[in-house]
Amino acid sequence: MRSWIERRRGRQRRRLWQQCRRRVDELELPEPFDAAEFIRLLAVRRGRPIELIPVTARPQLPCGLLVTTDRADCILYLADTTPLHQQHILLHEAAHLLCGHHENPGSRLSAAEALLPNLSGALVQRVLGRTVYAEPQEQEAELVASMILHRVQRRGAPAPVTDRQLSWADSVFGVPERPGPGGSGG
Numbered sequence: 001m002r003s004w005i006e007r008r009r010g011r012q013r014r015r016l017w018q019q020c021r022r023r024v025d026e027l028e029l030p031e032p033f034d035a036a037e038f039i040r041l042l043a044v045r046r047g048r049p050i051e052l053i054p055v056t057a058r059p060q061l062p063c064g065l066l067v068t069t070d071r072a073d074c075i076l077y078l079a080d081t082t083p084l085h086q087q088h089i090l091l092h093e094a095a096h097l098l099c100g101h102h103e104n105p106g107s108r109l110s111a112a113e114a115l116l117p118n119l120s121g122a123l124v125q126r127v128l129g130r131t132v133y134a135e136p137q138e139q140e141a142e143l144v145a146s147m148i149l150h151r152v153q154r155r156g157a158p159a160p161v162t163d164r165q166l167s168w169a170d171s172v173f174g175v176p177e178r179p180g181p182g183g184s185g186g
Helices: 004-025 035-046 083-098 109-115 136-154 163-172
Strands: 050-055 064-069 073-078 124-129
Touching: 004 136, 035 050, 035 083, 050 083, 064 083, 073 083, 083 136
Parallel strands: 050 073
Antiparallel strands: 064 073, 064 124
């Protein structure tokens, strides 16, 4: 029998999945799909510029970074990676905007300063840089980015969320395996 905590976690995952699906279903996606064009449309929808800034990889820095300044949102992404990886990075960072994460102050100023040494620290209001998928905002952004890509690939009606998909999400985001009846897990 599943514990109260496991049932609660399951309800939270389903709510997150449904919330992200609704958000993605409402999006206007260009056809054929292009991440840069999608972000251009998002900027128009939000009434605020979004600048795409390619950067070279550096140790200890995330693959992508969302920097919000007084005049624009800037998405920094790796220039020296595959086009598919670049697309996912762009969508992940755009998902932070879609989900309103940029409205919650969180500072990773040192990462922004390393990537944009000419940008004054006072100009940067919020920086959302990630290197792990443990935080709820990271999980939500990753799920939205993946759902956008899935929608682009399928261009059809979404199927209901399955326990297998939730199990996959648990493994990606580091939620420990649940032990079976009478077992210790693993």
